[in-house]
Amino acid sequence: MQGTVESQGTAIAVDHAHEHPDFRVLGLLVFLISESLMFGGLFAAYLLLRGMNEQWPPEGTEVELLVPTINTLILISSSFVIHYGDVAIKKDDVRGMRKWYWLTAAMGAVFLGGQVYEYLTLGYGLRTNVFANCFYVMTGFHGLHVFIGILLILGVIWRSRRPGHYSAHRHTGVTMAEIYWHFVDVIWIILFTLLYILTRF
Amino acid sequence: MAQAQLPLDTPLSLPEHPKAWKWYDYFTFNVDHKVIGIQYLVTAFIFYLIGGLMAVAMRTELATADSDFLDPNLYNAFLTNHGTIMIFLWVVPAAIGGFGNYLVPLMIGARDMAFPRLNALAFWLNPPAGALLLASFLFGGAQAGWTSYPPLSTITATTAQSMWILAIVLVGTSSILGSVNFIVTIWKMKVPSMRWNQLPLFCWAMLATSLLALVSTPVLAAGLILLLFDINFGTSFYKPDAGGNVVIYQHLFWFYSHPAVYLMILPIFGIMSEVIPVHARKPIFGYQAIAYSSLAICCVGLFVWVHHMFTSGTPPWMRMFFTISTLIVAVPTGVKIFSWVATLWGGKIRLNSAMLFAIGLLSMFVLGGLSGVTLGTAPVDIHVHDTYYVVAHFHYVLFGGSVFGLYAGIYHWFPKMTGRLLDERLGILHFVLTFIGTNLTFLPMHELGLKGMPRRVAMYDPQFEPVNLICTIGAFVLAFSIIPFLINIIWSWNRGKVAGDNPWGGLSLEWATSSPPPIENWEVLPVVTKGPYDYGIERRQESTDEDRDEEE
Ligand code: HEM
Ligand SMILES: [Cu+2]
Numbered sequence: 001m002q003g004t005v006e007s008q009g010t011a012i013a014v015d016h017a018h019e020h021p022d023f024r025v026l027g028l029l030v031f032l033i034s035e036s037l038m039f040g041g042l043f044a045a046y047l048l049l050r051g052m053n054e055q056w057p058p059e060g061t062e063v064e065l066l067v068p069t070i071n072t073l074i075l076i077s078s079s080f081v082i083h084y085g086d087v088a089i090k091k092d093d094v095r096g097m098r099k100w101y102w103l104t105a106a107m108g109a110v111f112l113g114g115q116v117y118e119y120l121t122l123g124y125g126l127r128t129n130v131f132a133n134c135f136y137v138m139t140g141f142h143g144l145h146v147f148i149g150i151l152l153i154l155g156v157i158w159r160s161r162r163p164g165h166y167s168a169h170r171h172t173g174v175t176m177a178e179i180y181w182h183f184v185d186v187i188w189i190i191l192f193t194l195l196y197i198l199t200r201f
Numbered sequence: 202m203a204q205a206q207l208p209l210d211t212p213l214s215l216p217e218h219p220k221a222w223k224w225y226d227y228f229t230f231n232v233d234h235k236v237i238g239i240q241y242l243v244t245a246f247i248f249y250l251i252g253g254l255m256a257v258a259m260r261t262e263l264a265t266a267d268s269d270f271l272d273p274n275l276y277n278a279f280l281t282n283h284g285t286i287m288i289f290l291w292v293v294p295a296a297i298g299g300f301g302n303y304l305v306p307l308m309i310g311a312r313d314m315a316f317p318r319l320n321a322l323a324f325w326l327n328p329p330a331g332a333l334l335l336a337s338f339l340f341g342g343a344q345a346g347w348t349s350y351p352p353l354s355t356i357t358a359t360t361a362q363s364m365w366i367l368a369i370v371l372v373g374t375s376s377i378l379g380s381v382n383f384i385v386t387i388w389k390m391k392v393p394s395m396r397w398n399q400l401p402l403f404c405w406a407m408l409a410t411s412l413l414a415l416v417s418t419p420v421l422a423a424g425l426i427l428l429l430f431d432i433n434f435g436t437s438f439y440k441p442d443a444g445g446n447v448v449i450y451q452h453l454f455w456f457y458s459h460p461a462v463y464l465m466i467l468p469i470f471g472i473m474s475e476v477i478p479v480h481a482r483k484p485i486f487g488y489q490a491i492a493y494s495s496l497a498i499c500c501v502g503l504f505v506w507v508h509h510m511f512t513s514g515t516p517p518w519m520r521m522f523f524t525i526s527t528l529i530v531a532v533p534t535g536v537k538i539f540s541w542v543a544t545l546w547g548g549k550i551r552l553n554s555a556m557l558f559a560i561g562l563l564s565m566f567v568l569g570g571l572s573g574v575t576l577g578t579a580p581v582d583i584h585v586h587d588t589y590y591v592v593a594h595f596h597y598v599l600f601g602g603s604v605f606g607l608y609a610g611i612y613h614w615f616p617k618m619t620g621r622l623l624d625e626r627l628g629i630l631h632f633v634l635t636f637i638g639t640n641l642t643f644l645p646m647h648e649l650g651l652k653g654m655p656r657r658v659a660m661y662d663p664q665f666e667p668v669n670l671i672c673t674i675g676a677f678v679l680a681f682s683i684i685p686f687l688i689n690i691i692w693s694w695n696r697g698k699v700a701g702d703n704p705w706g707g708l709s710l711e712w713a714t715s716s717p718p719p720i721e722n723w724e725v726l727p728v729v730t731k732g733p734y735d736y737g738i739e740r741r742q743e744s745t746d747e748d749r750d751e752e753e
Contacts, residue, residue, distance in 0.1 A: 021315075021389070021390075023315045023316070023385045023389055024316075026385050026388075026389070027315065027316055027319075027381050027382075027385050030380075030381045030384050030385060030415065031377070031378075031381045033415060033416065034377045034380075034381070034415050034416070034418070034419045035419065037415075037416050037417075037419040037420055038419035038420065038422050038423050039423075040419075040420065040423075041419065041420040041421075041422070041423025041424060041453050041456075042423045042426075042427075044420075044452070044453070045423065045424070045427060045438065045449050045453065048446065048449050048452070049438070049444070049445065049446065049449065052444075052446050053444050058444070126434060126435070126436065127434070127435045127436060127437075129437075129443070129444060130436075130437055130438065130443065130444035130445055133430070133436040133437060133438055133445075134438075137426070137427065137430060137436070141426075
């Protein structure tokens, strides 16, 4: 037998019957590798299309920069804000955590609002040309992720109502929401570079 | 004793775990990895039967040169769904979801997977995916083949095609969630006494498979989402007349679907590495070579996808690069084959059904691998691309390589899963019929392909008729081969000889618990003292009382 099943006396130390180790953070990180590759696929398609078309973006498509830049600044700062929340919970400061998480959620909402505003005012729609196709699908897809991130944050806030649900020693949910938020942020930085900045060159 | 460690505020009488699951537990959202494994296996097998019926219908059509049995659109719909079901709803879920879930926690001495509820969720994404595919027949059925290349896929049967896309995205999600679970489980949940070089080879294979699925599946999802937009929302990612490009789809698709062949074959290789040493009663030859070659296949496999696109206007330098990298993957694969043959060499071989299927796999996989190497070289591929040579090749690999392996696994672990042995005479009959049927069906296809019979058509030049008839007869033999198998499974599950905990004398951990294993797998967690393949190797200094424990 590869393993000998030892007599009960010696085995108590290794008996994990009722212990459920928590690997959720690790699981999330592994999952995010996968998520980034999905965005990676979209980025690759975008770059290939860009390389194959003479003019990018095509004639008549003006890429507006003002609103998205403000939006980008908001999203990037929200990553710092949420981090303060995480710091707070590690000091057992649930109220502080709630405050920072509310603020992050609000900033995310403003970001989404900005995106909707942009969609409504841009001179082109989803079907105008391949660039517009990419633009809407990629930003829309990212927007969906921001939305999920906000839901996660609100979920954390909801759960933190119960006293003692999160503490300096128990904050896996809080940390996971933060990690996800940073991820959404990093993806946005790449998106912003590809869709907005690179079109200037 | 475990209760003594619980905090005081838990009620004194803990609800007793039931000892075993009842039949109806298998129809519920159950989080036990063993239930989930069997759910995967049974569901996948049902899809195998459905996909098999489609194949038989296609072969009946192809028995004669003209199209007189199936309407051409229906032929295309069968063709598309046959390929899709066989890959995405049979081989992948059975090998990874079925055997992976059932065996990995048992083999590493864990009580369950790292994320049991995620695991159940991943399984329950599969039935709706299958239902979507079957329901697509109400809308004419997707027509564009399992690869669904645009522009064909964007202009034919658009509703059915969208259902097809959603189905693939569902199974893709399932396989990503499953991979996360396997990676974390194997990485973190081994019993503390198990060193990495004592990890059974099946687990190494599952680790490599999961890494591969984790990085390649989402890229397919991205490609399919763009396709969905092209079909339904008027975008033009893949429409050349509006600035799009079809080759982009091919890149995204093959970045997944080439590794997909390793997704199917790596767990099967893992099964082989367990079945062969146990039934040859010898230590496996080259444990490390097999373990590392899985990882090597996983890495190199990600860089060869363009060999499916040699005829898509690929520039010569790319052809060169991808021809070479394709040939390189043959090396770690060859290493494995060599190790198994060396393990068999001089072993006290027990020629039972599991072993027969394993040896059958070896022989057929070598043939399929060789034709694969010829296809990997751009000049040959350009000659036989889209002929039956390709069909012959991938059926040797998929049928000979994957289905045989799944059968070997079923014969090998059925006693562990059910506590009963399968009937050997029926098993051998099943093997003989399958082996004859497979070769009769697919061997002549090499010739058809070299002579230029195109694939994916319901009608063909009459000169090919005699050879096609042989293929069709073979397909019917294959269809009949299922019957002894089904009888065997159903009868033995209820009435078979009681197996005992370890009927084959296996050394890996799953044989150390009872058959079927209790709900949390172990009364007491096992302690690893030996490698999983140390047959007949004397331990040198250990005390003898442990040995006496083993005799009992
Ligand atoms: C019951 C035995 C089987 C028979 C008789 C059979 C027969 C066929 C036939 C006639 C085709 C159509 C070829 C063409 O027109 O291009 C086909 C395609 C295919 N088969 Fe099978 N097959 C069988 C089992 C399997 C299995 C077990 C798998 C995978 C695990 C599989 C995977 C595929 C794939 C991927 C295609 C290509 C579909 C496409 O080109 O879109 N088949 N098969
Ligand atoms: Cu390939």
